[in-house]
Amino acid sequence: MPHNLTLITTIAVSLVFALILGFIAAKLKLPALVGYLVAGIIAGPATPGFVADLELSSQLAEIGVMLLMFGVGLHFSIEDLLAVRKIALPGAILRIVVATILSIFVTKLWGWSVGEGLVFGISLSVASTVVLLKALESRGLLESVNGRIAVGWVVVEDLATVLVLVLLPPLSGWLGGKVSTDNQDLSILATLGITLGKVSIFILLMMLVGKRVFPWLLWQVARTGSRELFTLCVIAAAVGIAYGSAALFGVSFALGAFFAGVVLQESDLSYRAAEESLPLRDAFSVLFFVSVGMLFEPAILIQEPVKVLIVVAIIVLGKSLVVFFLVLLFRYPLNTALTVSAGLAQIGEFSFILAGIGVSLKLLSTEGQNLILAGSLISITLNSLVFKAIEPIQIWIRSRSNLANLFERSDDPLAELPMTFDSEHLTGHVVLVGYGRVGKRIGQALIQAGVKYVIAEQNREIVESLRERGIPAVSGDAAEPAVLIQAHIARAHTLVIATPDTFQVRQMVEIARTLNPNIETIVRTHSDEETELLRKERVGKIFMGEHELAASMSHYIIARISGGTRKVDK
Numbered sequence: 001m002p003h004n005l006t007l008i009t010t011i012a013v014s015l016v017f018a019l020i021l022g023f024i025a026a027k028l029k030l031p032a033l034v035g036y037l038v039a040g041i042i043a044g045p046a047t048p049g050f051v052a053d054l055e056l057s058s059q060l061a062e063i064g065v066m067l068l069m070f071g072v073g074l075h076f077s078i079e080d081l082l083a084v085r086k087i088a089l090p091g092a093i094l095r096i097v098v099a100t101i102l103s104i105f106v107t108k109l110w111g112w113s114v115g116e117g118l119v120f121g122i123s124l125s126v127a128s129t130v131v132l133l134k135a136l137e138s139r140g141l142l143e144s145v146n147g148r149i150a151v152g153w154v155v156v157e158d159l160a161t162v163l164v165l166v167l168l169p170p171l172s173g174w175l176g177g178k179v180s181t182d183n184q185d186l187s188i189l190a191t192l193g194i195t196l197g198k199v200s201i202f203i204l205l206m207m208l209v210g211k212r213v214f215p216w217l218l219w220q221v222a223r224t225g226s227r228e229l230f231t232l233c234v235i236a237a238a239v240g241i242a243y244g245s246a247a248l249f250g251v252s253f254a255l256g257a258f259f260a261g262v263v264l265q266e267s268d269l270s271y272r273a274a275e276e277s278l279p280l281r282d283a284f285s286v287l288f289f290v291s292v293g294m295l296f297e298p299a300i301l302i303q304e305p306v307k308v309l310i311v312v313a314i315i316v317l318g319k320s321l322v323v324f325f326l327v328l329l330f331r332y333p334l335n336t337a338l339t340v341s342a343g344l345a346q347i348g349e350f351s352f353i354l355a356g357i358g359v360s361l362k363l364l365s366t367e368g369q370n371l372i373l374a375g376s377l378i379s380i381t382l383n384s385l386v387f388k389a390i391e392p393i394q395i396w397i398r399s400r401s402n403l404a405n406l407f408e409r410s411d412d413p414l415a416e417l418p419m420t421f422d423s424e425h426l427t428g429h430v431v432l433v434g435y436g437r438v439g440k441r442i443g444q445a446l447i448q449a450g451v452k453y454v455i456a457e458q459n460r461e462i463v464e465s466l467r468e469r470g471i472p473a474v475s476g477d478a479a480e481p482a483v484l485i486q487a488h489i490a491r492a493h494t495l496v497i498a499t500p501d502t503f504q505v506r507q508m509v510e511i512a513r514t515l516n517p518n519i520e521t522i523v524r525t526h527s528d529e530e531t532e533l534l535r536k537e538r539v540g541k542i543f544m545g546e547h548e549l550a551a552s553m554s555h556y557i558i559a560r561i562s563g564g565t566r567k568v569d570k
């Protein structure tokens with residue numbers, strides 16, 4: 001094969017293998033990511049047949065890392081993170097610490113150094129954002145409170161990992177790895193100070209200058225009307241900032257690309273930027289996962305089966321139990337604890353990035369990298385089964401009164417409506433389930449109309465805020481009878497379910513009608529399929545977002561034309 005076709009061959013074979021194996025994985029109800037990793041194993045040196053160019057694959061993987069991190073930054077929402085900060089921030093940090101300490105303890109028994117155990121432990125502690133988002137989206141949980149907590153949790157883990165990526169190179173020598181040639185004559189504190197100084201300058205420039213320059217540039221390109229130029233501008237910003245940050249400030253490609261996404265997210269065109277760049281980001285992300293698979297040696301499954309099982313146990317059981325008890329400790333419902341712990345019971349892209357840097361800094365052996373890859377493959381494969389186990393586990397716990405009393409937060413003050421609320425307010429009222437973007441607007445409209453209502457909301461921080469404003473609110477999952485009882489559903493006039501969790505709607509309606517046969521029910525949906533399903537279940541009045549938007553716009557247009565005016569609102 002001529003030398004100048006090596007790049008084309010590597011890309012072509014990687015994409016074709018990824019397509020075939022990804023399709024097979026999807027047919028088996030597994031994440032496509034599993035197929036991409038297996039495609040890399042087949043195209044790598046560990047298996048017979050075609051062997052892709054590892055050096056070229058690693059460079060393509062770097063571009064994949066840039067675009068992956070750019071996507072994370074582009075979707076990074078401080079507002080969403082702040083909404084669950086009281087549980088996501090301490091919970092994520094504590095989970096990383098516990099998982100890392102557990103891994104260091106285990107690896108010490110294997111004869112590894114503390115530095116190697118540290119990198120290994122942090123790699124096992126960070127869940128995959130890609131896998132989590134896909135799992136929540138496929139189950140309709142992405143916009144639910146449980147979904148927002150899980151996403152906020154993994155975002156905090158991502159930010160913590162970004163910090164580790166910054167600190168690991170200067171700390172490498174101190175941890176027993178390779179010493180940077182640039183700073184080999186400096187003390188550890190001086191090296192750390194220089195690194196943090198460079199990173200601080202870069203972040204400061206991005207926040208002060210980048211936030212103004214790049215969104216402005218995006219607008220100028222968008223005004224040309226050229227879709228190609230717009231897409232090119234987005235990708236050039238992502239890759240250019242990532243490369244510039246590495247060349248000028250010694251910052252990793254990953255951190256540079258992340259902040260490129262953060263500054264572009266400030267633009268009003270951020271949604272379009274995410275949409276236009278998605279195909280290219282997806283393609284190079286696939287190449288990243290394929291290149292990671294090329295590094296995996298399947299022989300580790302036969303040579304070290306016990307170690308592989310221990311790694312999987314730490315990821316799937318150890319971390320999940322930590323999350324489960326932490327969520328319950330923060331007084332969230334049992335369903336929330338099980339859902340969040342299931343969503344985070346896997347590892348993925350950040351673990352691969354950390355493992356790669358660990359190997360390059362001689363802080364992690366190839367055996368450690370292979371164990372991480374094996375743990376990722378197995379945990380991602382098992383993740384769908386972990387989600388399926390949520391309902392049986394919940395039923396099993398609730399069938400045992402002692403466990404149910406322990407986990408159902410019977411002593412939670414936010415789970416009970418205070419006696420201070422007037423009983424007249426709790427008769428003929430509206431029970432509003434969910435106080436997110438839709439629920440908040442409904443609540444404001446009810447206040448303006450002078451309609452009495454009680455809110456049932458899973459997010460404890462929202463409930464605390466509502467009670468401070470004198471609004472009756474109860475914390476918990478409205479699919480549990482106790483929550484609707486506390487909302488005085490038996491004396492309510494109407495039940496409004498504003499939460500997007502369609503799977504729980506039927507149960508909420510059944511509980512409400514059991515306690516109040518004459519209650520009127522109103523629900524929201526996102527698709528024609530959900531609408532038809534709920535209509536068959538006779539759940540009450542159904543509103544679908546797209547239908548209501550189209551109806552409102554149509555009524556406005558007809559009213560304007562029928563009124564005989566062509567005036568355009570300014």
